Amino acid sequence: MSTKSDILARALGWVSLALGAAQLTAPRTVSRLSGVDDSRLAPTAVRIMGIRELMHAAVLLGSRRPAPWTWSRVAGDAMELALLGRAAAARTGRRRRRAVAATAAVSGITALDLAAALYASGPRGRRPMRLRASITVNRPREEVYAFWRDLENLPAFMLHLESVRAMGERRSRWRARSPLTDVEWEAEILDERPGELIAWESARGSMVTTSGSVRFADGPAGLGTVVHVTLDYRVPGGTVGTAVARMFGEHPEQQVRDDLRRFKQIMETGEVLVSEGSPEGVRALRQLRQRPAQPVGSPS
Amino acid sequence: MKATCYAGRNTVEVLDVPEPRILNAHDAVVRVTSTAICGSDLHLIDGYVPTVKKGDVIGHEFMGEVVEVGPEVANLSPGDRVVVPFPIACGRCFACAEGLYSICENSNPNAGMAEKLMGHAPAGIFGYSHMLGGFAGGQAEYARVPFADVGPIKIEDDLPDEKVLFLSDILPTAYMGAEMCDIQPGQTIAVWGAGPVGQLAVACAYLLGAGEVICVDRHPYRLDYARRAGARTLNYEQVDVLDALRDLTGGRGPDACIDAVGMEAHDPVPAMYGYDRIKQALRLESDRPYALREAIMACRNGGVVSVVGVYGGLVDKFPMGSLMNRSLTLRTGQCHVQRYMRPLLERIRAGEIDPSFVVSHRFPLREAAHGFQLFKDKQDDCNKVVLTP
Numbered sequence: 001m002s003t004k005s006d007i008l009a010r011a012l013g014w015v016s017l018a019l020g021a022a023q024l025t026a027p028r029t030v031s032r033l034s035g036v037d038d039s040r041l042a043p044t045a046v047r048i049m050g051i052r053e054l055m056h057a058a059v060l061l062g063s064r065r066p067a068p069w070t071w072s073r074v075a076g077d078a079m080e081l082a083l084l085g086r087a088a089a090a091r092t093g094r095r096r097r098r099a100v101a102a103t104a105a106v107s108g109i110t111a112l113d114l115a116a117a118l119y120a121s122g123p124r125g126r127r128p129m130r131l132r133a134s135i136t137v138n139r140p141r142e143e144v145y146a147f148w149r150d151l152e153n154l155p156a157f158m159l160h161l162e163s164v165r166a167m168g169e170r171r172s173r174w175r176a177r178s179p180l181t182d183v184e185w186e187a188e189i190l191d192e193r194p195g196e197l198i199a200w201e202s203a204r205g206s207m208v209t210t211s212g213s214v215r216f217a218d219g220p221a222g223l224g225t226v227v228h229v230t231l232d233y234r235v236p237g238g239t240v241g242t243a244v245a246r247m248f249g250e251h252p253e254q255q256v257r258d259d260l261r262r263f264k265q266i267m268e269t270g271e272v273l274v275s276e277g278s279p280e281g282v283r284a285l286r287q288l289r290q291r292p293a294q295p296v297g298s299p300s
Numbered sequence: 301m302k303a304t305c306y307a308g309r310n311t312v313e314v315l316d317v318p319e320p321r322i323l324n325a326h327d328a329v330v331r332v333t334s335t336a337i338c339g340s341d342l343h344l345i346d347g348y349v350p351t352v353k354k355g356d357v358i359g360h361e362f363m364g365e366v367v368e369v370g371p372e373v374a375n376l377s378p379g380d381r382v383v384v385p386f387p388i389a390c391g392r393c394f395a396c397a398e399g400l401y402s403i404c405e406n407s408n409p410n411a412g413m414a415e416k417l418m419g420h421a422p423a424g425i426f427g428y429s430h431m432l433g434g435f436a437g438g439q440a441e442y443a444r445v446p447f448a449d450v451g452p453i454k455i456e457d458d459l460p461d462e463k464v465l466f467l468s469d470i471l472p473t474a475y476m477g478a479e480m481c482d483i484q485p486g487q488t489i490a491v492w493g494a495g496p497v498g499q500l501a502v503a504c505a506y507l508l509g510a511g512e513v514i515c516v517d518r519h520p521y522r523l524d525y526a527r528r529a530g531a532r533t534l535n536y537e538q539v540d541v542l543d544a545l546r547d548l549t550g551g552r553g554p555d556a557c558i559d560a561v562g563m564e565a566h567d568p569v570p571a572m573y574g575y576d577r578i579k580q581a582l583r584l585e586s587d588r589p590y591a592l593r594e595a596i597m598a599c600r601n602g603g604v605v606s607v608v609g610v611y612g613g614l615v616d617k618f619p620m621g622s623l624m625n626r627s628l629t630l631r632t633g634q635c636h637v638q639r640y641m642r643p644l645l646e647r648i649r650a651g652e653i654d655p656s657f658v659v660s661h662r663f664p665l666r667e668a669a670h671g672f673q674l675f676k677d678k679q680d681d682c683n684k685v686v687l688t689p
Contacts, residue, residue, distance in 0.1 A: 136394065138392065138393050138394050138397065223394065224394065254412050257412065257415075258411070258412055261406075261411055264393075264405065264406065265390075265406045268390065268392045268393050268405075268406055269326065269390045269392055269406055269447075270325070270372065271324055271325055271326070271372075273324055273390075273406060273407060273409055273424075273446055273447075274323050274324060274409055275409045275410070275424065275433045275434040275435045275436075275446075276320075276357075276434060276435060276436040276444075277353075277409070277410065277430045277433070277434020277435070278409065278410075278434060279323060281409075290353060290410075290430045290434050292305070292353050292354065292355030292356050292357075293353065293355075293356040293357055293427065293430065293434045293435055293436045293437070294303070294305070294317045294318065294355055294356070294357050294436055295301075295303075295317055295318045295319060295320035295321070295357070295436050295440075295442070295444060296318065296320070296321065296323060297318025297319065297321070298318070298319075298321055
């Protein structure tokens, strides 16, 4: 769903596209209007700026949630203002007037970019990442619930978790691997209804802010158990952290679906099946970089 | 140990790889005594199955002797002689409970990959791409068999390997192809593809009560095999198949049509062949579906089109209008082999069918590359290659 800041960001994306196109196709006109047509380097510099603008356009128009990317435009604006400021200071007369006018125009755009970026990063923009997934397990509801409720079982199918240690009835200590470093936090069960629901939240002051719930329902026609999971994460590094993780193949959505598949395997068959392509288990990343499907020799 | 490995498009090599060991509690390790090259292996080495990696051990038709079992495998012991079904299935999920083993919900560790291409993931298959599990295949001296408590069938009498080996894939596949046709006594069935699956589908269609089976191909020696199984044959390079089938069925078309060709079909019309060949080479479509298009167009109104030929991704110019307006039923699936092994073994024991007639070449495993060459290029009247490690 697009927020207001996404709509604004997308509009700025179109501005980038128009500017970039103009800078690339008519660099001389742009240099004349900016008062820098006396420099031999100007057309090349303008073209480079044009390519930069098109890159902004690509991320702003290509992203599903473009608002946070507005910061990239702010950075570009700062660079442009610095160049124009130098150009204005070094010139006199008509060229100086044009350079000053261009600086003023860019300042206006900068203000708009900055506003959009700040707005996107405000309380509204800092929404947690929400993941949802469901699976149907061919086992009775009580059994499925009981396995999940023993939180120490979670790392057996949630591969990014290193360990979960129960500290009393409702409190537990979680340790997870992330692309950069290991993270630890404490979580508290907020609500539980045997056979129906478990909801938890990380304790205040934890490194990671996360909450989640898992609901259990009878499968259609009384066959098996439907498990619905909702997870909210505020990951270290925020949206940028998530984007970086995605680039490295750690698609959080797929990770949750794979976790649930492994949960189902354990419930139905008693273990997680591995193949020769990834004998140490399949994290989302591992599906991209498999070893050849050759037998795994004896450990030496 | 020696194993046949994919070595890039159109190349397989027999390489030295580690011997397998138990990785899961439901595993067994089998010393392979016979293994075969399947037509669907050709799609794989031709480069049309996504997510195959260099070095992958291929092969999914194999049998042998159990040498080791995991702690959860109670029904097998070392020394047992077994045939291994090509789909890997847990036996406990909803799909397995329904007898739909090739769409087992628990046997594909790389389900996420398959989901991206297909929406939902099918079962894992031995030696048949990473999207279908990333399992090492059976063209090797030894093979690891996951869920060995569910899949392998024990052969407790002295039936020779060649009579039972094809329980691993092509005989059940052919049988399911015929079974999906819902054959009523005396009906006419047409089979596209006179490869080993098509030949066995001819035999199975008769077993299930067909009055006449017509088989379509272009290789005379393969049509000879189909004729020996009892088929009337059509060479599509010599006759117009749609006209011929109309003539043979009183203008109505066959009651059911079986596509035993799959995604690398040929078309006698050069323009059509060129169109699909170019799109496939450019990866704009993954599959060339002539046999399927023709099977749909040929089928009588209200009939069944049964697809057991393998498709990988997307097809083009699919005659949906013909399928819809003429109330055709399209049925398909990778074979749920586990469902058919026992009853078909009984039929083999009773002498009702002997699938070993398809075998034309026997080589030691180390000559697998030569076997692939003959089979792919249809040289030396190559019909089916059995390899012995």
